[in-house]
Amino acid sequence: MTGVMESLRGGVIVSCQAYPGEPMRTPDTMARVAQAAAAGGAVGIRAQGLDDLRSVRTALDLPLIGLWKDGDAGVVITPTLRHALEVARAGADIVALDATNRPRTDGSTVEEVVRAVHEETQALVMADVATYDEGVAAENAGADLVGTTLAGYTSGSEPPTGPDLGLVRRLASTLRVPVVAEGRIHRPEQVATAFREGAYAVVVGTAITHPTTLTRWFVDATVPSDEDS
Numbered sequence: 001m002t003g004v005m006e007s008l009r010g011g012v013i014v015s016c017q018a019y020p021g022e023p024m025r026t027p028d029t030m031a032r033v034a035q036a037a038a039a040g041g042a043v044g045i046r047a048q049g050l051d052d053l054r055s056v057r058t059a060l061d062l063p064l065i066g067l068w069k070d071g072d073a074g075v076v077i078t079p080t081l082r083h084a085l086e087v088a089r090a091g092a093d094i095v096a097l098d099a100t101n102r103p104r105t106d107g108s109t110v111e112e113v114v115r116a117v118h119e120e121t122q123a124l125v126m127a128d129v130a131t132y133d134e135g136v137a138a139e140n141a142g143a144d145l146v147g148t149t150l151a152g153y154t155s156g157s158e159p160p161t162g163p164d165l166g167l168v169r170r171l172a173s174t175l176r177v178p179v180v181a182e183g184r185i186h187r188p189e190q191v192a193t194a195f196r197e198g199a200y201a202v203v204v205g206t207a208i209t210h211p212t213t214l215t216r217w218f219v220d221a222t223v224p225s226d227e228d229s
């Protein structure tokens with residue numbers, strides 16, 4: 001087990017991402033958000049895009065999970081071999097990539113990408129999956145850890161509101177590699193449940209680092225004024 005993996009064990013990794021066109025989408029802002037998360041006890045940071053990765057890497061000495069989102073449909077998270085190598089070269093300790101069974105945009109297989117990352121860089125690979133079978137396939141392809149990141153996002157229907165902790169349990173009870181619980185973890189008690197289900201680490205994004213969504217949760221709870229009386 002590498003030092004990076006050891007330091008993630010049992011901890012909360014904070015995903016610091018802003019989306020295209022959003023006011024917080026600057027590398028300096030994301031680095032500061034990451035520093036704030038570190039001050040709160042995050043054991044690692046997950047960040048998106050080469051500029052944000054370089055910026056977070058410079059600002060902070062915590063394990064860094066990197067991805068590069070490209071495109072807006074199908075395989076978006078680190079969709080090609082080139083993307084994966086660039087993410088590693090931007091300073092990620094762990095390259096996160098889509099390891100669902102959907103075709104990758106360059107025709108590469110997860111196994112080929114994992115092998116290239118291992119051979120050409122020092123980085124480990126986190127396989128972002130949606131299903132149990134994809135998690136098993138990712139381990140067989142050589143991934144160093146498997147995350148439930150894409151559970152609920154590949155069926156074409158609206159994702160459920162809560163995290164897929166059943167998938168965490170199934171994967172954690174079968175796989176030899178660590179399983180990371182990620183996706184729609186919005187409350188501290190869900191973190192505790194994820195660890196009880198066997199998670200090695202838990203990633204929290206939106207509920208910590210996305211103020212627009214957080215604001216909307218509260219605004220949606222307001223009573224329209226014409227219903228006040």
Ligand SMILES: CC(=O)N[C@H](C=O)[C@@H](O)[C@H](O)[C@H](O)COP(=O)(O)O
Nearest residue numbers: 015149153183184185204205206207
């Ligand atoms: C599905 C997808 O593209 N997930 C992305 C993966 O990096 C991010 O948009 C999420 O914010 C991240 O997974 C953390 O999840 P949540 O924000 O639900 O805590």
